[in-house]
Amino acid sequence: MKLITSENDQKESEQPETLEQLEDGVLVARAQLGDREAFGELVRRHRRSMYGYAQSFTQEPFAAEDIVQEALIRAFLHLGSLVDIERFLPWLHRIVRNQAYSRLRSRGTKEVPFTGLCRSHPEGRYPNGNWSNIDAVLCFLSRSFGDENYNHVNPEERLVRMQLNEMIQSAMNGLNKRERQIFEAHFFGQLSPQEIAKLFSMSQTNVYQVISRSRKKVMQERHRIVIDHYMNDRKDAGTMKTNILPTSDWFYAKGEAGSWTSVGWAMYRMLGYTEQRPTLPMVMGLTGHAFRISVIRDGVNIGGATAYSFSKLLPLGLRNLGWSCDYVESMRQTQSSLQSSIPRALALAQRSVDKGIPALVWDSFIPEFGVVYGYNDESRMLHVMECVQDDKLPYDRLGRSTLDELFVLTIREREQKDLRTMLRDALVMILAHYEGEKLEDDRGVCGLHAYETWVEAFREGHIDPFGNAYNFAVVQDARRLAADFLRELAGDWSTGNATDARMRELSSEAAQCYELIAARLGKLTSRFPFPSGGDPNSIESREDAISVLQQVAETERQAVGLLNQMHVLLQ
Numbered sequence: 001m002k003l004i005t006s007e008n009d010q011k012e013s014e015q016p017e018t019l020e021q022l023e024d025g026v027l028v029a030r031a032q033l034g035d036r037e038a039f040g041e042l043v044r045r046h047r048r049s050m051y052g053y054a055q056s057f058t059q060e061p062f063a064a065e066d067i068v069q070e071a072l073i074r075a076f077l078h079l080g081s082l083v084d085i086e087r088f089l090p091w092l093h094r095i096v097r098n099q100a101y102s103r104l105r106s107r108g109t110k111e112v113p114f115t116g117l118c119r120s121h122p123e124g125r126y127p128n129g130n131w132s133n134i135d136a137v138l139c140f141l142s143r144s145f146g147d148e149n150y151n152h153v154n155p156e157e158r159l160v161r162m163q164l165n166e167m168i169q170s171a172m173n174g175l176n177k178r179e180r181q182i183f184e185a186h187f188f189g190q191l192s193p194q195e196i197a198k199l200f201s202m203s204q205t206n207v208y209q210v211i212s213r214s215r216k217k218v219m220q221e222r223h224r225i226v227i228d229h230y231m232n233d234r235k236d237a238g239t240m241k242t243n244i245l246p247t248s249d250w251f252y253a254k255g256e257a258g259s260w261t262s263v264g265w266a267m268y269r270m271l272g273y274t275e276q277r278p279t280l281p282m283v284m285g286l287t288g289h290a291f292r293i294s295v296i297r298d299g300v301n302i303g304g305a306t307a308y309s310f311s312k313l314l315p316l317g318l319r320n321l322g323w324s325c326d327y328v329e330s331m332r333q334t335q336s337s338l339q340s341s342i343p344r345a346l347a348l349a350q351r352s353v354d355k356g357i358p359a360l361v362w363d364s365f366i367p368e369f370g371v372v373y374g375y376n377d378e379s380r381m382l383h384v385m386e387c388v389q390d391d392k393l394p395y396d397r398l399g400r401s402t403l404d405e406l407f408v409l410t411i412r413e414r415e416q417k418d419l420r421t422m423l424r425d426a427l428v429m430i431l432a433h434y435e436g437e438k439l440e441d442d443r444g445v446c447g448l449h450a451y452e453t454w455v456e457a458f459r460e461g462h463i464d465p466f467g468n469a470y471n472f473a474v475v476q477d478a479r480r481l482a483a484d485f486l487r488e489l490a491g492d493w494s495t496g497n498a499t500d501a502r503m504r505e506l507s508s509e510a511a512q513c514y515e516l517i518a519a520r521l522g523k524l525t526s527r528f529p530f531p532s533g534g535d536p537n538s539i540e541s542r543e544d545a546i547s548v549l550q551q552v553a554e555t556e557r558q559a560v561g562l563l564n565q566m567h568v569l570l571q
Contacts, residue, residue: 028085039079043072046089050096057100067103071096083238091236098233174221175214182207183214220396223342227380227396230343234377243353244374244383245273247390260477261305262368262387263314264289266360269371269385270411271321273357278321285485286426287317290478294439294446295453295471299464303367305474307444308437310362310407320426322417327409330399342399345408349382350375352410361386362407364393372408419492424570427563434560448560451553458542458549465533473530476521479514486511499569506566513559517552524548 019027019041030038050071055064074095082091175183182200185191191199193207200207234240259265264284271278284290296304311329318325328345349359349372358371361384370386372393380395399406434447445453454471457463490507493500524545528534535541 024088025085028088032080053096054100067099071099081238094236174217179214182210186211224396226342240377242376260474261289266369266371270358270360281481281484281488284481286320286422288429290482290485291430293450293475294444295450297443297453299462300457300468300471302467302470304471307439320422322415323411324413325409325411330406341406345406348410349408360409363401363403363405365389367402420570427567451549455546455549458545461537463536465536468536469528469530469533472525472528476518476525479518483511483514506562510559510562513555517555520548520552
């Protein structure tokens with residue numbers, strides 16, 4: 001059947017719609033296909049709201065205009081990544097917000113406590129002095145944006161208030177009524193535990209427990225909010241995905257047993273996905289970990305093996321192998337510092353996995369190093385291999401394992417370096433360590449002096465069996481790999497010139513020293529097995545351990561002398 005229409009109806013149906021008549025979604029679809037006029041209409045339509053939104057962050061017209069310009073450029077470049085075209089405006093506003101935050105943070109933004117914000121207010125307190133009412137706190141924060149004094153607040157503090165206003169209510173939702181009352185009384189009302197105990201008719205011990213438990217709940221909730229924001233950004237950008245790298249048997253080829261030095265083993269795993277694929281002894285040797293020894297004075301604590309600056313030592317070691325790197329670190333700092341680092345750490349690890357290379361990570365399940373080799377945005381899970389544990393780690397658990405410390409490192413670019421240059425740079429670092437570099441833990445002693453500290457701890461009879469056994473296992477295994485590294489080096493000086501001949505000779509002699517050291521320390525790892533630790537504080541154990549440590553220290557001094565000669569030859 002033929003449909004009969006009037007002439008006017010036919011003309012109207014043939015009339016093309018103007019850009020002004022089109023919905024945002026249609027304009028976005030056209031812009032994604034390269035229609036610049038469609039994108040221009042989107043800009044015309046939403047520029048005013050973008051500018052107002054940006055100015056709410058900065059209160060500076062010129063800065064707001066710069067933010068809008070940067071946001072529009074980013075939107076144009078990444079428009080193709082927007083999957084849900086109906087969410088164009090929220091996506092655009094999120095870009096503006098991120099640009100504003102980045103601009104303000106680059107000027108030195110720092111998070112401040114609630115009490116600091118209160119002191120910055122002219123009245124010095126919340127309305128009616130009511131610190132215990134969270135609704136009054138929110139009312140104050142909300143109203144502060146509109147009063148005349150707020151316009152004179154610096155942009156950094158304004159950003160902090162806006163962030164607080166967004167997340168404080170959500171962060172408190174995890175508390176029950178009693179926890180919330182006590183939490184508000186302590187943190188907002190500035191009441192002491194003794195005063196709270198009287199107010200709520202409970203013991204001071206219970207008050208301390210409630211405050212501690214509530215604080216953890218609030219911080220966990222805030223942690224979750226930070227992850228939510230990060231995932232919303234990925235969703236708006238259309239970058240949600242799952243990517244899991246294959247874990248081949250290559251890691252365990254040739255009967256390699258791994259290493260007690262988890263950072264060396266993690267680097268070996270990470271570099272195994274590159275074309276370079278160095279051996280484990282080469283990784284341990286050139287990064288210096290095969291030659292490290294650090295001892296904590298108080299009982300030979302287990303933390304001695306990692307009592308160094310990750311951000312200083314690890315990039316330097318990778319540079320010896322010819323790699324530059326990027327890292328995110330939040331060590332021994334505040335929870336707010338940790339939370340602000342989480343999105344950057346996740347993004348860094350995900351970018352590395354997307355490039356086909358795992359990321360190195362600290363303290364995923366226990367205070368050791370491992371690798372992130374995959375992720376799933378939908379389930380919010382990282383795939384992590386740490387020591388012998390291969391498991392999934394929720395995004396919101398990153399940096400919140402045993403020590404609440406965060407360190408994620410990825411390799412970036414390969415620099416062509418010959419073996420001589422690599423070894424020369426590595427020897428500089430190794431010899432500096434033996435001379436006694438400064439450790440992060442002031443109680444720690446490293447290098448050759450560490451043996452003296454270890455002997456003194458045995459003489460005092462205050463050895464921690466667990467930590468002592470772990471340190472013996474780490475150092476003995478490292479020296480075994482040092483010997484393997486030097487043997488491998490000896491085979492690489494293949495030319496017939498005198499310098500190479502001398503390098504082969506020195507490498508072989510040094511390898512013999514480290515083989516002897518590993519054998520002697522092996523007796524102590526048997527006597528003090530990990531994790532039980534044996535009985536290091538008995539008189540018989542003490543005398544045997546001191547004797548072996550003194551012999552090892554003397555042999556290692558001889559080995560250091562040989563390393564020094566190798567370094568001189570490479571100059």
